[in-house]
Amino acid sequence: MTELYSSTPSAPTRRTTLRAAGGGTLLLGLGLAGCRSAVSEAEAPAGKAGAGPRRGGTLTVAVNTDFTPSLLFAQSGQSLQQRLIYNTLTRYDDRLRPQPELATSWEYVEGGRSVTLKLREGVTYHDGRPFTADDVIFAVKNLQNPLRAAQLRATAAAVTGFEKRGDHELVLKLAHPVNNLFDLFEFMVITDRHSVEDAVSGKRLNGTGPFELTKWSPGAGLSLTRNEKYWQPGRPYLDGVEIRVVPQADALLSSLRSGQSQLSFSVPGKNLAVVKSTPGLAVSEYSTGGGAYYLGVNTTVAPLHDKTVRQALAWGIDRERILKQVLGGYGLASATPWPKSSPAFTEAGRTHYTYDPGKARELLRSAGHTRLDLPLLHVNLPGETAVAEAVQYDLKQIGVQVTLQPTDPATAQKHLIAQTMPGLWTMGHGFAQVQPSTLAVSAYPFNEAKNTSRFRSAAYTKVVRDAWTGPATGAAANALRQRITDTLLDEAFIIDLVIRGSVQVSAAKLRGVTLNKFSYLNLDDAHLVD
Template sequence: MTESRPSTPLTPTRRTTLRAAGGGALLLGLGLTGCRSAVSEPETPAGKAGAEARRGGTLTVAINSDFTPSLLFAQSGQSLQHRLIYNTLTRYDDQLKPQPELATSWEYAQDGRSITLKLRTGVTYHDGRPFTADDVIFAVKNLQNPLRAAQLRATAAAVTGFDKRGDHELVLKLAHPVNNLFDLFEFMILTDRNSVEDAVTGKKLNGTGPFRLTKWSPGTGLSFTRHEKYWQPDRPYLDAVEFRVVPQADALLSSLRTGQSQLSFGVPGKNLPVIASTPELAISQYTTGGGAYYLGVNTTVAPLNDKTVRQALAWGIDRERILKQVLGGYGLASATPWPKSSPAFSEAGRTHYTYDPGKARELLKSAGHPKLDLPLLHINLPGDTAVAEAIQYDLKQIGVQVTLQPTDPATAQKNLISQSMPGLWTMSHSFAQVQPSTLAVSAYPFNEAKNTSRFRSAAYTKVVREAWTTPETGARANALRQQITDTLLDEAFIIDLVIRGAVQVASKKLHGVTLNKFAYLNLDNAYLAG
């Protein structure tokens, strides 16, 4: 199976570009007769001797925030462990083409209103129960449940019927064509239908993945052991994996440099030069794209209900300085959410708002608000705090006094979902790295029906819904994507700052680590050697 892999080690520059895996849009067969997946099964593993040579060892992963079971079905900074415990139906390769995981092949109906899935046989959950089509039906219905707070709920809700043809063939019937169904298939973890309520409280996480969760110590970390009956022969190589919570940047650096941890995705950008000078460690950047820092604006809080004020904020932030000082140059300053590989990307959109404090002050004055005092919620982790402080400094220069409100990651995510943010907040978002329609249909900050900013617009809803149900290529698709981008820039209810991706810091003894499009860690082929 082709994975999203880290590139070769990088030297940070201001122009380092994060690219989502692949360079083009995925054709999902809307309106195409008998569109089958042109994919192959995963490559057979190396010979027995090769597998035995790689077998064994415990990998320790340093994470900066703890697992939050209540957010199990929402993509967040606490999703790294998902692919260790659970599988998904499919997985994108570097060209944004779906590859088999627990679905081995698929075929769309001519009208795009159903898809037939062939499912992998011989797969068992950690408790020994066989995986069947009923587990896929449950997974879709589970994401349709609003209590799960899943970002791709709208796509799951488009599935309106199931036709089970035995234990390993399933037809999903759709209310209407959608062009991001494979985003759902990669996002949707296939949890055990018999213990889901125990899963969302952290009591029992039973999956088909390569590792079994053996212990969760709240505030300390997670322990995993090898699933001996994993469906991929001779995988995983590792005997065990430890997730260790290390929230402080200095302690995180020490853990990596002393070998207490062999992998982390949480090193703040400003600390990466220290890592680069450590011979035993390597820095690499994934091509998944998948994230961006932004400034969120609650449009129901006066005077932020005036888009002129919001546009002033967008002109008043120095994106290039954030890129350099906070991300260490690993990223792309951008006023839009799209990575360069997205079909929605344009250079004009990326540079629509540049740093112009003079223009920002003029706009605030014209709106009758030359001075403002606003709260700014942020996550109290080093990188997020640094972004918040940079925003605070820049906005002060245009007459906006900002009071920082540090918040733990779980609370911030819950506030995001429940639309209970203050006037301003800064976090990072995902979902621009997959099909463009997914961002505006599914991501909490951008959702056309219920976004965190409480922004409502019939025109925005109309164009998003049309973009979601239109095939991803052609002039009409391009025009719809441009309309979405233009709305985001003009209304400025979400002010994108810097596109970032997953920067991996790892021991040079560690090999075979990958991430999927939603930053789920894949250690199927990982091993320690050298």
């Protein structure tokens, strides 16, 4: 495999050119704990000499939430299907090095004020229309539209000019340098500019990806069939994919154990031990830290406007118990949002708040409180409910009575975006697994300009902006990341609990599955073996 570059290209401080090896496709799956997919490469089927993977078969994927078309351009729990229907411009490997997808090479000019993209030729949409530079221009402008609720809107908005050099070369001009441009390129699905309104209403999803949508049955799932005109020769191997909504944990588990489904990322942690003991099923953990469970705090609700109270809550939760009992031990108890793969991770930050109910009660008393009664919104799914109940139990021990408010996933996401959460809520967040600056300029809970907690701080805004527009590596970058971490720990408007990588449960006969950094499912190389 050819090395594409010698230093991080997301730090646009000099002229940098990256090209695909031999003009071919280079797509690296994100590293699982010890392997690239659900089964190690060493366990790949031998088959006939030189025959390669068997083509054919339909894969059924069990999910616990339905597709929500209005959230197509936002990161949410229903983003799994994105990479099946659409492609992105680039794709990170497990060391945050961008690899080609619809962009085959890129070049920064000095100072990071523009980037030139060479685009893949011979790519067509499902309806046969050729992919061109106009589609990339539309994709960027689409994410600049506030109606799309895209978390990476600020990064898209930094692109202020476009210069086409034919159909397959494009210059993006930036208002100022940003060090997370490749986060945008991996996040941004390249949809059809002529039918985007049909896409956000669920009528038609026209992409360049390996599968075509044939049917969406609200509440039941998606049916997809192989794109016979896919730009990767011989891919995909599968004839089709059925994404089936199975919201109840017992039913989902039964679906996997009976063979009705062959893949899921939605099995609650407490059920994983059962799965591991089931013949024919395999459990694999993606170690890239694609998300985290957290306790959100609305800082405009008294007495949560007092950071002493918020810090008391942070000391009062037993993260290790949540990791063990709720996630089945898959993940990392942490007071900060950063997975170990992040350059912002430190062990001191991870353990800043440990379980200390005595200290929590002392802080509450110092703020003038011995008892509090607060609502807590949570998503009404088994894993999320278990986290909320664990938080409820722990907070009760320090004198904080919590009333649970179960809410469906789509409504919870709308509250998150609209900043209409009650005093407390528990959900999962992403965006800590890519460039650290992305979390604080993009994720709804952390966004320095407009976050769900309604937390405002000129100092927080400045350090986030400095981190976003500055270099991605080096001592200065590390210092800015540390200041962001220190602010999050001190202000405690978001209280992180457990970093959770995606946990994949799959049939042993399924090979070649990967996820990207935003948990988009990649089945280009997926195949079934006998």
